[in-house]
Amino acid sequence: MEVTINNIRKEFDRFPALNDVSLKIASGELIALLGPSGSGKTTLLRLIAGLDFPTSGKIFFGDQDASHHSVQERNVGFVFQHYALFRHMTVAENIGFGLKVRPAASRPPKTEIRRRVSELLDMVQLSGLEKRYPNQLSGGQRQRVALARAMAIEPRILLLDEPFGALDAKVRKELRRWLREFHDRTGHTTVFVTHDQEEALELADRVVVMSQGKIEQVGSADDVYDRPGSPFVFSFIGESSQLPVEVRDGTMLFQGQPIGIAEAGDGAGELFFRPEDVTLVDAPDALFGKVTACRRLAGTRIAEIDIANDGHAPYHVEVEVPLHAPIELGSETRFRPTRWKVFRK
């Protein structure tokens, strides 16, 4: 099911939680809504589900305007962060709930419900646990019961709110891979909310980066990491350093001095670069600073460098250096970014 979100605005007590958000989700796509807390990602997910209603704007499911459809009419599968399982029901009763509450005309017969429940249990690899109560399951198992329960109603779209948020790291990783396979197998249009960029980049076809009630950028993992569209995206995703620079006559100046990299378009701006996109140089026109700390990071080393700032707090940057590079604490190091981006003021 294709979902189109047109100019959605949502206010809570006059405070805008979402501000003019538009998004097109293709059928069968796996989309991540990524952002820090308070960025409006969960609000957007709840609006798609019909658990909240927008102040203005429209939501289309296919060609159908669903903006005023109730949550029951929308037929979406929603998996809550804390699972929200019915704890007085067994696993099987939880999963079958959505079928059992259907009006008599469209309710499948009991045997059919039982068959579907065991099919779903198979799919989420929990066969044999149908008689258990939720409090007798581990976190990962509960998560999968919640997913099976959401899938039982044959939803038009699957929505997951921080699906792995409450699980420990190892289970998280497993479930992440498992969800990807599950999605590829069932082909459901899926939207999930996360604040974990690694999760979003690894899992999603497209990542929607949000901040302060707005969409900052929509794109593949490569897009948002390699071609960030805004200063926020550059600093939110991955590691990065930033410095105020000025471009004059095609060269970049930092504190009035050329730093040996070319850039078109004159004017002041903010230079962003990632630690791994830096090379150490031995030239006068380069950035330079004092090494204040050195961290070993798997196959490389990260040097933290303070660049003096004329009496103010020094600029702090991080660069990746080869393991055998002659870096000493307190020594002065010269470097240039090899890949960078300047955001104009």
Place this chain on the structure above:
Amino acid sequence: MIHNATASPAKWRLKRPSIIPGFGLTLGFSLAYLSIIILIPVAGLLWRTAGLGWSGFFAVLTDRRTLDALYISFGTAFVAALVNVVFGTVVAWVLTRYNFPGRRLIDAIVDLPFALPTAVAGIALAALYAPNGWVGSLFMPFRIAFTPLGIVVALVFIGLPFVVRTVQPVMEELDREVEEAAATLGANRFQTISKVILPGLTPAILTGFALAFARGVGEYGSVIFIAGNIPYVSEIAPLLIVIRLEEFNYAGATAIATIMLIISFVMLFIINLIQAWNRRRYGNV
């Protein structure tokens, strides 16, 4: 089977090793306290009753007046507790779910039956529900006061806070997400309440029922003003006990008390069993 080499044969021990000190002191205090307040009076009651012998006890038990009084006491308490379960849950729902002007006032009013002297409540209710009272006159020729129905009215008044105050905190802790989950699965509001919310509240409601019922069975002060106290019709067992005492028939009075004690204990025990069974199924509800 694998045995732990160092395990000594299972030995019964009163105290398990614990980092929380004071077990002996607090257990000793609890036992002494319960003995003085509850166990010794109850033992005295049983001892007095024993003075009657089996045949005497049996005679009191099978006396028409005793049976009718017990029937009225337990019957009206049961009906009143049922009424309170329904309306007490509704009151708790309104107090937890909605914010409206005067909510705190209503919240405070709920506790009034706890504080009001029961005789005052009985006189007020009797005046209201009497055939010539404000409410009672509306129902004429159907009579409320001075019938078992009047007793139910008094017990509903007395028992209400027990249900509200046990259900309310549990209701406050209900997870909104669970209701939303039911809605996303297609359940309408009625199905959400009957299949998701109420089953979650059952243990609390059952506790509230047990408390209101137990309170109703023992209630004396408010009931005697509104009941009319007609033997075989609207005479409650506690009143019959007082009547026997006034006749200096102490053995007869304690015999009725013993019967009430046994019935109450059995009913409360059964409710506790149901609760324990509930807990085993759903974990710590």
